[in-house]
Amino acid sequence: MTDPTTMALTELAAKGADADFVKQTLQFALQRLMEMDVETLSKAAYGERSEERINSRNGYRDRAWETRAGTVDLKIPKLRSGSYFPAFWNPVGLPRRP
Structure with missing residues (x-):
């Protein structure tokens, strides 16, 4: 049996409810x-x-982010002036969308 402290995230994701x-x-x-x-x-x-x-907000953009745990649906806030893009998004090599 797999030790839960060393279980890989992909194995954990495959377990269903977890x-x-x-x-x-x-x-x-x-x-x-x-x-x-x-x-x-x-x-x-x-x-x-x-x-x-x-600045003020102007709704959200829906984006799906692929992770080892599966697809995570995110709502990225939009701003009225300028733009916002989360800093954590690009380090994993995801393309930036307008």
């Missing part, structure tokens, strides 16, 4: 990282009115 947990946890963590990043860029939280605000 795969959903891994994917959902990854999706939640990445969504939260993007939200915090956009809050920092715009200098205000989502829906917050602030004198310091320098």
Whole structure:
């Protein structure tokens, strides 16, 4: 039997219900990282009115990200002025879309 502490992520993903947990946890963590990043860029939280605000949001772009745990569906925040692309996206060699 495989020792759970040394089990590869692909083996864990193949186990079914555990795969959903891994994917959902990854999706939640990445969504939260993007939200915090956009809050920092715009200098205000989502829906917050602030004198310091320098940008505002303009919806989301749906993107699928292929990982060893499976496909993770992400909603990448859009900004009214300029653009936002998560920093974690490019290091894995994914193409950048407009």
